[in-house]
Amino acid sequence: KLSDKIQNVFDRLRGKGRLNEKAVEEGLREIRMALLEADVNYKVAKDFIARVKEKSVGEEILKSLTAGQQIVRIVRDELTELLGGETVEIELERNRLNEILLIGLQGCGKTTMAAKMGMKYREDGWRPLLVALDIYRPAAVEQLQKTGAQANVPVFAPESGEKPMAILSRAHEYALENNIDILIADTAGRLTIDDEMMAEVEELTQAIDFDEVLLVVDAMTGQEAVTVAETFNSRIGISGCIMTKLDGDARGGAALSVRSVTGVPIKLIGTGEGLQGVEVFYPERMSGRIIG
Amino acid sequence: TTLHKKIDGAFFDELLDILILGDMGVETSEKLIDQLKRTVKRDKIRDAEEIINLLKAGIQDILKSDIVYTAEIPDKRPYVIMLTGVNGSGKTTTAGKFARRYKDAGLKVMMIAADTFRAAAIEQLEIWAQRADVDIVKQKEGSDPSAVIFDGLQKAVARNYDVVIADTAGRLQNKSHLMKELEKIKRTSLKKVDEDQILSLLVLDATTGQNAVSQALIFNDAVKLDGIVLAKLDGTAKGGIVVTIKDRLGLPVLEAGVGEKIDDLIPFDTEAYVDGLFG
Numbered sequence: 112k113l114s115d116k117i118q119n120v121f122d123r124l125r126g127k128g129r130l131n132e133k134a135v136e137e138g139l140r141e142i143r144m145a146l147l148e149a150d151v152n153y154k155v156a157k158d159f160i161a162r163v164k165e166k167s168v169g170e171e172i173l174k175s176l177t178a179g180q181q182i183v184r185i186v187r188d189e190l191t192e193l194l195g196g197e198t199v200e201i202e203l204e205r206n207r208l209n210e211i212l213l214i215g216l217q218g219c220g221k222t223t224m225a226a227k228m229g230m231k232y233r234e235d236g237w238r239p240l241l242v243a244l245d246i247y248r249p250a251a252v253e254q255l256q257k258t259g260a261q262a263n264v265p266v267f268a269p270e271s272g273e274k275p276m277a278i279l280s281r282a283h284e285y286a287l288e289n290n291i292d293i294l295i296a297d298t299a300g301r302l303t304i305d306d307e308m309m310a311e312v313e314e315l316t317q318a319i320d321f322d323e324v325l326l327v328v329d330a331m332t333g334q335e336a337v338t339v340a341e342t343f344n345s346r347i348g349i350s351g352c353i354m355t356k357l358d359g360d361a362r363g364g365a366a367l368s369v370r371s372v373t374g375v376p377i378k379l380i381g382t383g384e385g386l387q388g389v390e391v392f393y394p395e396r397m398s399g400r401i402i403g
Numbered sequence: 404t405t406l407h408k409k410i411d412g413a414f415f416d417e418l419l420d421i422l423i424l425g426d427m428g429v430e431t432s433e434k435l436i437d438q439l440k441r442t443v444k445r446d447k448i449r450d451a452e453e454i455i456n457l458l459k460a461g462i463q464d465i466l467k468s469d470i471v472y473t474a475e476i477p478d479k480r481p482y483v484i485m486l487t488g489v490n491g492s493g494k495t496t497t498a499g500k501f502a503r504r505y506k507d508a509g510l511k512v513m514m515i516a517a518d519t520f521r522a523a524a525i526e527q528l529e530i531w532a533q534r535a536d537v538d539i540v541k542q543k544e545g546s547d548p549s550a551v552i553f554d555g556l557q558k559a560v561a562r563n564y565d566v567v568i569a570d571t572a573g574r575l576q577n578k579s580h581l582m583k584e585l586e587k588i589k590r591t592s593l594k595k596v597d598e599d600q601i602l603s604l605l606v607l608d609a610t611t612g613q614n615a616v617s618q619a620l621i622f623n624d625a626v627k628l629d630g631i632v633l634a635k636l637d638g639t640a641k642g643g644i645v646v647t648i649k650d651r652l653g654l655p656v657l658e659a660g661v662g663e664k665i666d667d668l669i670p671f672d673t674e675a676y677v678d679g680l681f682g
């Protein structure tokens with residue numbers, strides 16, 4: 112555990128005499144290593160450590176027998192702060208049509224999350240509609256239809272040959288006519304360097320004024336999380352992130368990278384393959400997980 | 404690039420940055436840079452380009468395998484390619500690609516839909532079987548994956564199939580009951596074919612960070628892996644974690660997934676890969 116590692120560093124250095132800036136440097140190095148092993152982006156980790164150092168080199172801390180523990184606490188607090196400090200939830204208004212778009216790289220969990228959200232909102236008394244905009248992946252529409260059925264949420268499916276723009280417009284009209292109050296659109300996975308696919312999402316967000324454009328990110332994503340989030344944010348504009356597969360043992364450093372670089376809050380997390388596996392994001396819990 | 408810089412601490416730090424940003428992790432990256440520094444010092448190398456080539460060679464040394472993997476199917480038939488990995492990594496799509504490759508080579512190919520759990524997983528694989536124009540063995544959603552494997556391999560042996568491609572459900576490595584299920588799938592296969600007739604592959608998403616090491620370790624414990632398929636290498640992520648995995652586990656990357664279409668699977672070229680790390 113990181114807190115033990117830091118404590119060992121300080122105990123060892125204290126044994127050699129009075130604690131000083133060198134001890135802090137070494138302790139900070141341990142922390143930086145832990146962050147990198149947790150997949151926090153390299154540059155994000157460097158900036159983060161610089162901030163922690165500023166807060167740690169006070170006389171009070173260095174004289175203290177619990178310097179190591181104190182620094183770990185500063186790190187945890189700083190992490191929690193960087194992850195947004197407080198929980199930020201998806202905000203929707205009753206009695207009108209709210210529209211949510213899910214985007215992200217291939218395989219991160221969008222389709223599953225659409226069904227999970229649909230079920231959660233239905234249970235909270237909303238009238239959700241899932242919209243299948245992935246016309247590329249084999250059996251993608253069937254997958255949304257099957258999970259939608261399990262969630263007891265209607266799924267709006269494309270007509271043969273229909274393009275995402277047309278499907279979405281038709282779904283929007285349908286939703287207005289049928290008293291739907293939450294429309295959740297699932298899109299195909301795409302690479303940020305696929306210009307055509309990025310343009311497709313741009314077009315969708317230009318046609319519909321979504322209440323939420325959510326970037327779905329796999330918790331096990333490595334260093335590239337920053338570039339991916341930055342590209343989606345600068346090109347499309349995202350209002351929030353969803354981090355998935357947090358039931359795994361990935362430390363989830365990508366959360367820190369995404370939040371600190373784009374400033375976009377993580378609003379929801381995926382914690383399992385089943386429909387129940389969706390929870391609100393708690394920054395404090397995440398920082399504990401990242402620091403290990 | 405760093406080609407015109409003077410050879411100082413900052414130069415080596417910049418090279419370290421490239422490795423870490425490529426997901427090679429701290430330990431492996433530092434080991435490579437320390438080794439590089441020693442060589443540079445010993446041989447008094449001053450040219451930046453030469454140093455970068457040395458670093459590439461160092462990475463190549465780790466990646467290349469003593470066993471030469473060719474995409475050729477060995478003589479003992481049927482040859483079973485078993486695809487395993489965490490959720491969403493690219494297994495089913497990779498299965499389709501393998502099917503097309505061996506069908507094109509004139510072989511008799513079968514797919515086994517052993518993901519009996521996820522919604523529309525069987526439908527998804529069926530579409531790939533149609534696209535590759537190969538046979539598929541499947542059962543109802545919810546059936547025991549080992550039973551489907553057994554059924555498929557039984558048919559494959561009886562009807563002289565050359566290649567069997569078995570797709571399994573995605574599973575996170577910390578779910579011990581799911582890893583037990585995977586062990587059972589492998590054990591069941593060994594009732595019908597010999598160990599040397601099975602190519603057990605871990606399909607790894609190139610965007611994955613350090614968690615890939617834990618995936619490799621635990622999946623290897625469950626099914627004794629022969630290698631890795633590095634999928635989604637057509638994206639911006641470099642998948643450098645495979646260097647760490649090769650260094651620590653000896654597990655080589657055999658194939659690379661470079662797109663979502665049926666031909667987007669290529670035998671792994673370590674040299675091209677290493678060049679791409681610095682491209």
Ligand SMILES: Nc1nc2c(ncn2[C@@H]2O[C@H](COP(=O)(O)OP(=O)(O)OP(=O)(O)O)[C@@H](O)[C@H]2O)c(=O)[nH]1
Nearest residue numbers: 217218219220221222223300356381382383490491
């Ligand atoms: N364990 C776990 N598995 C998840 C979670 N979310 C999704 N999955 C699984 O991850 C895999 C991919 O999920 P999908 O919903 O198909 O992902 P996607 O983003 O829609 O994929 P594409 O449409 O191909 O881009 C499936 O096996 C899901 O069951 C999660 O929170 N935990």
Ligand SMILES: Nc1nc2c(ncn2[C@@H]2O[C@H](COP(=O)(O)OP(=O)(O)OP(=O)(O)O)[C@@H](O)[C@H]2O)c(=O)[nH]1
Nearest residue numbers: 217218490491492493494495496573635660661662
């Ligand atoms: N760009 C790119 N996308 C890929 C590649 N391989 C797979 N994909 C995409 O990744 C997503 C997930 O692929 P699947 O084949 O369903 O992954 P899986 O491992 O079978 O997923 P589960 O069965 O749910 O665990 C799909 O959108 C695929 O099209 C690749 O090499 N490059």
Ligand SMILES: [Mg+2]
Nearest residue numbers: 221222245251
């Ligand atoms: Mg999907």
Ligand SMILES: [Mg+2]
Nearest residue numbers: 494495518524
């Ligand atoms: Mg699959």
